Amino acid sequence: MNDKAQIHTLEGLFAATLMVLTVMLITRSSLIITPQSELSMDVQLKQTAEDALAILDMAPGTALQFNLTELVAGGNMTEATPQDNSLKPLDTEIDTQLNDIMYNVDLAYVENDTLTVKHAIIHGAPVENSVVATRPVTLYNSTVTQAGGAWNVSSNDVKVVEVRLIAWRV
Secondary structure: OOHHHHHHHHHHHHHHHHHHHHHHHHHHHOOOOOHHHHHHHHHHHHHHHHHHHHHHHHOOOOOOOOOHHHHHHOOOOOOOOOOOOOOHHHHHHHHHHHOOOEEEEEEEEEEOOEEEEEEEEOOOOOOOOOEEEEEEEEEEHHHHHHHOOOOOOOOOOEEEEEEEEEEEOO
8 A cells, every 4th residue: 555645645634724724813813903994084084174164265155155254254252052152154054064073163363362262163072083173264354344243353453263173973
């Protein structure tokens, strides 16, 4: 009898088993959830929020009824509550842009050499993975007067307001 043929058969069987076990080990260990997937969702959320503010800021007069500057200029400058916000037209426009994304809007500006941050729109408490998109808006006395807002801007002065859109997914 030829004993070498049986050894070669056992050798081949052992090698095949070793290769199958190696492939199984590699495929099972590669199913690790990486933090990059959460990071990419945050980047997409931030881009969506920034796009919403950009669309409102740069929209031509025929696309939307008001642009971001006119919407902010028309605010009555009272602090918002979860039940009532001070910028209903802005809330409506942002809600249209963001669909199923939760958000709040804060307005930051300098008044009497101090930074003032007012909550203009509140739709809940932001969660841990919320993102913030900002857009500066320049208010003139004529813009505030035309919009019927309550900003204190003198006739030869300007006020720069930072619109902060805090967005998160539930």
